[in-house]
Amino acid sequence: MFVLGDQLSPSLSSLDGADPAQDVIxxxxxxxxxxYVHHHKLKIALILSAMRHFSEELRExxxxxxxxxxxxxxxSGSFTGELKRAVSDMKPQRVIVTEAAEWRVLQAMxxxxxGIGIPVEIRVDNRFLCSKFxxxxWARGRRSLTMEYFYRDMRRRTGLLMNGNNPEGGRWNFDAENRxxxxxxxFRPKHAKFDPDKTTRDVLNLVERTFPKNIGSTANFxxxxxxxDAEEAARTFVKEFLPNFGETQDAMLSEDPFLNHALLSFYINIxxxxPLALCRQAERAYIEGEAPLNAVxxxxxxxxxxxxxxxxxxxxKMPGYxxxxxxxxxxxxPGFFWSGDTNMACVSQVITQTIDYAYAHHIQRLMVVGNFSMLAGLDPxxxxxxxxxxxxxxxxxxxLPNVIGMSQFADGGFMASKPYAASGAxxxxxxxYCDGCRYDVSKKTGEDACPFNALYWDFIDRNTAILSKNHRLAQVYSTWxxxxxxKRQSYRKSASSFLTKLGRRERV
Structure with a gap:
């Protein structure tokens, strides 16, 4: 059995039926x-340490x-090279592996x-509730792949928050209450943190030694x-943070980067x-009156x-998406994506937080960094x-879909019904974030105005041919x-001045 670094689950399909008496992992x-990209040091350390701990769990x-x-x-430096070596050394009858989560790795599989001359059985990843097939x-024949309708089908399939055939509370979606x-x-409770043990400390030293120029530091791992420990982090979230998770999940505070967010995606994804057990844990909190419906x-x-x-x-959509x-x-x-060194307080705050923790929540990623990237015309x-x-x-x-489809609208609307573009307001x-910023969010144009304000209207103007027929932007184009x-020329001029400075690598 070949287990990859994001497959650290005892219920993994490749381990189904595994026999310690005769099978080798x-x-x-x-x-x-x-x-293959310049991963954050904390990301590399998390995966390697979790892999080493999972190997010990299997040995036990x-x-x-x-x-x-x-x-x-x-x-050898590659999955293929290490598999060839293992097959040569151990002479197994076959190889069993769970399908890779990423296109390039599945292609290699x-x-x-x-390449190795024996059968390779690639099993479906049963940790996802909906297979790719x-x-x-579900998608075949649909004019629009609206997530909301997919979500409703998933609620029916799992039975989560269902009252017979109807959604609990009479509504499928309580997002309007979560903004x-x-x-x-x-007095906000503290998120669970875990001190590195010897295995992790060895990994931290390895990462700092091997990837000295990568972004971030392992010092605060x-x-x-x-x-x-991951299950302990989940219990802490459900007990301490889930009750207030809903209404402030889109909020951002300079001195509180985590707020009531779960900080569990790291552990789910490896x-x-x-994921289903975690959802049932949250559902139980609602049933027992420990968390409100909008949050759960x-x-x-x-x-x-x-x-x-x-x-x-x-x-x-892969490949090519x-x-x-x-x-x-x-x-x-811009260089400040790797340093946080910019006068735009919001962008600096989110990127600095990212450097420190290898984390930012979904609104920080979408409406600050992603929004700026799209408005400024950065290469998606x-x-x-x-x-x-x-x-x-x-x-x-x-x-990839979150960035290309949702954040940058680079797919032209295949995934999102409109670009997530916004001004500084x-x-x-x-x-x-705007408190004390070098730029004034109340000013629309000029050197001291928040750059998001002019960039927003410049983005709308320069993409008229693509976006003006989007019904969700009808009011925006009517206003323009x-x-x-x-006034329009003032917006164009301010945006052009900012983008020229950006191109010259001046501090903005």
């Missing part, structure tokens, strides 16, 4: 996976685990049987790296937590709705690779047309 850390169950560490002098069946700003709260429904929707939907979109670029945006990423493929690099929960299957309303020409 192969796990390997390979440079090809650690370096009696399995013979052949484990190749990243710094072994014999390491497809070559293994010929079931999603294809409130937040205030600082000194506090992730769960075992199933037991297999330490079971919002949390469950992110997992059985959005997460499953995003994966379906990924496999429906990563190069979608409907706006033909080609501006390179470069933006995609940045997101894939810097976030500890980022794997291509989940990150949205950021001001949902955060405290009603402006007098001097």
């Amino acid at each position: 192969l796990m390997c850390e390979v440079m090809e996976e650690a370096s 169950q009696g399995f013979d685990v052949h484990y190749m560490s990243l710094d072994s002098p014999d390491n 497809g070559t293994w049987e010929v 079931e999603f294809q069946d 409130k700003p937040a205030k600082p709260d000194l 506090s992730f769960a790296v075992t199933r037991a 297999g330490l937590l079971d 429904e919002g949390f469950i929707r992110q997992i059985i709705g959005w997460r499953e939907y995003i994966r379906g979109i990924y496999w429906l 990563e190069h979608s670029n409907v706006f033909k945006a080609d501006r390179p990423l 493929h470069a933006v995609h690779e940045w997101y894939l690099s810097v976030y500890a929960d980022a794997f291509e299957w989940v990150e 949205y950021i001001s309303r949902m955060s405290d 047309r009603r402006m007098d020409e001097d």
Whole structure:
């Protein structure tokens, strides 16, 4: 059995029927996976440490685990190379593996049987509730792949928050109640943190030694790296944070980067937590009166709705989806994406937080960094690779559609019904980032105005041919047309001045 680094689940399909008396498990850390983008140091450390701890969990169950560490002098550097070596050494009758979550790795898997000369059985990943083939069946013949309808089908399939054939509370979606700003709260409980053990400390040293130029530092590593600790983090979230998760899930505070967010996607995406079990845990909190319906429904929707939907979109559109670029945006990423060194307080705050924790929540990713990237015309493929690099929960299957389809609208509306574009007013309303910013969010144009304000209207103007027929933007274009020409020119001039400075690599 060949187990990959994001497949750390005892219920993994490749382990189904495994016999410790005769089956051998192969796990390997390979440079090809650690370096295909410049991953955050914390991301690499999380995965490697969790892999090493999972290998020990399997050994405790009696399995013979052949484990190749990243710094072994014999390491070939790739999954294919390590599989060939293992087959040559152990002479197995066949190889069993769970399908890879990412396109490029699954393509490599497809070559293994010929390359090693023995049968390779690739099993469906049963940790997802909707297989990619079931999603294809759902999508076939539909004019629009609206996530909301997929989500409703997933609710019916799982029975989560259902009252017979009807949704609990009489509504499928309570998102309208989950868009409130937040205030600082000194009494907010603390998220679970875990001190590195010797295995993790060895990994941290390895990462700092091997990837000295990668973004971030391992100094503040506090992730769960075992199933037991991940489950403890889940219990802490459900008890302490889920009750208030809903209404402030879109809020942003400078001094509180985590608010009431779950911080569990890292563990779900590498297999330490079971997504359906986690949803049932949240549902139980609602049933027992420990969390309100709007919070529990919002949390469950992110997992059985959005997460499953995003994966379906990924496999429906790959390969080639990563190069979608409907706006033909080609501006390179500014240097401050790797340093946070910008006068825009909101962008600086989110990127600095990302550097520190390899984490930002969905609104920070979408409406600050993503919004800026789209408005400024940054190359969407470069933006995609940045997101894939810097976030500890980022794997291509989940990150790529979120960036290309949702954040950058680079697919022209295949996934999202409109671009998630906004001026500085949205950021001001949902955060405290504008307080003390070098730019004035109340000013629309000029050197001291919030750059988001002019960039927003410039984005709308320069993409008229693509966006003006979008019914959800009808009011926006009506407003633009009603402006007098001097005002429109002022927006264009301010945006051009900012983008020129950006192109010259001046501090903005």
